[in-house]
Amino acid sequence: MQYPIRRKLRPKDARRSNRSFVLQAVNDNPPLSRADLARETGLTKVTISDLVAELIDSGLVIETGTSEMGRPGKPSTLLALNPAGRDILAIDLSARDQVRGAVLSLRGEPVLTKVRALDGATGQQALDAARALAAELVEAASHPILGLGVGTPGTVDPSGTVLWAPNLHWTGLPLQARLQDDLGLPVKVENDANVAALAERRFAGAPGNLVRIQFSRGVGAGLLVGGRLVHGAASDAGEIGHVTIGENGPLCGCGKTGCLEAWASVPVLRTQMDADPGRADDILARAGRRLGLALAPVVGMLGLQHIVVGGPADVVTPALLDAARSCIVERTRSQFRPQLELVASSLGEDAVLLGAGALVTLTELGVT
Numbered sequence: 017m018q019y020p021i022r023r024k025l026r027p028k029d030a031r032r033s034n035r036s037f038v039l040q041a042v043n044d045n046p047p048l049s050r051a052d053l054a055r056e057t058g059l060t061k062v063t064i065s066d067l068v069a070e071l072i073d074s075g076l077v078i079e080t081g082t083s084e085m086g087r088p089g090k091p092s093t094l095l096a097l098n099p100a101g102r103d104i105l106a107i108d109l110s111a112r113d114q115v116r117g118a119v120l121s122l123r124g125e126p127v128l129t130k131v132r133a134l135d136g137a138t139g140q141q142a143l144d145a146a147r148a149l150a151a152e153l154v155e156a157a158s159h160p161i162l163g164l165g166v167g168t169p170g171t172v173d174p175s176g177t178v179l180w181a182p183n184l185h186w187t188g189l190p191l192q193a194r195l196q197d198d199l200g201l202p203v204k205v206e207n208d209a210n211v212a213a214l215a216e217r218r219f220a221g222a223p224g225n226l227v228r229i230q231f232s233r234g235v236g237a238g239l240l241v242g243g244r245l246v247h248g249a250a251s252d253a254g255e256i257g258h259v260t261i262g263e264n265g266p267l268c269g270c271g272k273t274g275c276l277e278a279w280a281s282v283p284v285l286r287t288q289m290d291a292d293p294g295r296a297d298d299i300l301a302r303a304g305r306r307l308g309l310a311l312a313p314v315v316g317m318l319g320l321q322h323i324v325v326g327g328p329a330d331v332v333t334p335a336l337l338d339a340a341r342s343c344i345v346e347r348t349r350s351q352f353r354p355q356l357e358l359v360a361s362s363l364g365e366d367a368v369l370l371g372a373g374a375l376v377t378l379t380e381l382g383v384t
Contacts, residue, residue, distance in 0.1 A: 031067075034059055036382025038067050039076065042097055043123075043383050047080050049092030068095065075101040075160070076122070076381075099123045102162040105153045105201075106372035109146060109168040109184070110208040110232035112136055112283055116365075117149045119157050120373040124219060126366065128156060138185040143194070150195055163202035163380050164195060165372030167211040169234050173251045176205035182269035183233045183281075204379050209254055210245050211371030212361075213238030216324050218374045218384065220362050223322050227314065228361070229256070229307065230368070231327025234269075235277040237311075241318070243384065256314075257281070261306045276310050279303060285331055297335040304336035308343025315356070316348040326361035 034057070041056045042048060048056065054064045071077035078098040082091035099121040108116040113136065118129045132149050134142065150164060168191065170181025176192020178184075192205040213228035217240060222228075224243035230236045235257035239246040246253045257277035258270050265274025266284075278284065280303040289296045311323065325332050325340070341358040348356075361367055377383045 032382070034063060035067055035071070038064065038071065039097070039381050039383050042077060042095055046096040047094035048096075049083060049094055051092060053095070077101070097122055099125065100159055103127070103157040103159045104162050104373045104376045105150070105157065105164040106369045106376070107146060107149060107153070107164065107166045108208065108368040108372065109142070109166065110230065110368050112183075112233040115142075115145050115149050116369060117153045118366075118369045118373070119153055120370075122162070122377070124370055124373050124377070126369070127158075129369070130156065138183070142184050142186070143189065143191070146191070147195065147198055150199060154199055154201070161201055163204065163376040164199065165211065165375040166191065166195070166203065166205040167208035167368040167372045167375075168205060169208055169232065169236065171250075171252045171255060172205055172207050172210075174247075176203065178205070179251065202376070202380055204375050206372070206375055207236060207238070207254060208232065208368045208371075209236030209238040210247075211238070211375050212326055212363075212367040213240050213245065213324075213371070214374045214378070214384075215363055215367045215371035216361065217243065219370055220324075222324060225318075225320055225322065227311065227320055227323045229311075229323065229325045229327075231280070231282055231325070231331050233283060234281050235307070237314075239314075256310050259310045261309050276306055279306050282328055282331055289330075297333070300331065300333055300336040301339040303331075304339030304341075305343045307336070308340040308347070311340070312344045312347035315344055319353070321354050321357060323356070323358040324361050325358065326363065326367045328365070332360050 037057045038053055041053055050064050050068055054061050075098055077095050080094045080096045082093055102122045104120040106118045106120055114134050115132045119127045121127055130152055132145050134145055169183055171179040173179055178186045178189040178191050180187055192203050195203045209230040212230050216222035216228050226240040228238040237254040237256040239254055258275045260274045261276050262274045266278045267273050268275035268278035285303055288299045345356055
């Protein structure tokens with residue numbers, strides 16, 4: 017019988033963990049005093065004092081003033097994340113016609129955005145556009161750079177290799193390694209729908225159990241369970257766009273017929289609506305029902321209650337949302353099941369960019 021290898025907790029691991037606790041508390045509840053942080057994290061006052069001094073020296077945390085006198089003694093000095101302490105770079109590869117990039121503050125607020133035309137480019141041309149935009153963002157940064165986050169369509173493994181992105185014609189592309197070699201910076205590459213789910217959690221107050229649908233050049237899903245991304249054994253959790261909906265559907269870029277995204281991707285739906293503008297609501301309602309057919313088993317199996325749908329405003333309309341919601345409820349209805357919440361994202365076109373930035377703060381600082 018083989019026993020698992022036990023790993024000892026090293027002092028530097030404990031310190032890194034405690035540092036993340038402090039940064040998370042400062043991020044979630046600004047402004048806090050050192051005494052507040054000790055109560056919030058359960059760490060000793062000596063540990064808090066040491067960690068806060070380190071974080072101030074590194075520029076990640078700043079003192080913002082003093083608390084109002086509520087107790088006897090000297091007023092407490094208050095602490096908050098320093099928005100100018102680091103720049104975070106983010107790239108969104110989800111759109112067919114453009115690559116979007118942004119420089120974000122440490123709080124995740126966009127400082128500036130850049131766009132490069134893509135015009136349906138795939139393969140090496142799409143890779144070249146992403147690399148060029150990343151270089152532009154580095155030049156545009158005005159503070160030390162924490163890292164670059166990238167949201168891309170397709171299946172992405174833990175090393176940041178795009179295993180399969182049929183709409184970009186990428187297979188086995190080590191995108192994370194390429195960008196790290198180019199820039200000499202920490203880079204994290206993740207599926208676009210996954211990073212959008214992180215954005216909903218951090219910036220829109222979504223719950224920890226969530227499905228986030230991304231309508232773009234394909235259709236993807238990011239799944240949070242207990243606040244953590246679900247990747248699946250083969251890194252392909254959320255590839256709902258390649259679930260077959262109907263036997264006799266259109267040919268998909270993956271080679272199968274009848275995949276959800278062959279029916280309901282943004283380019284497909286816009287082509288149909290442009291050809292028959294008077295039937296736009298009917299076209300979107302059909303797409304919404306097909307989305308509901310793909311999601312109903314997931315909702316029923318995991319007992320999910322909250323679904324957020326993101327994408328262009330001309331696609332994510334009440335017609336699509338109402339049809340998807342009705343289909344899921346119809347197929348999962350139970351007297352024990354709470355009411356399903358299926359809503360449009362409030363983050364608009366910035367969800368993937370914000371999520372790519374959130375991915376950097378998660379991996380580099382341990383802040384969700």
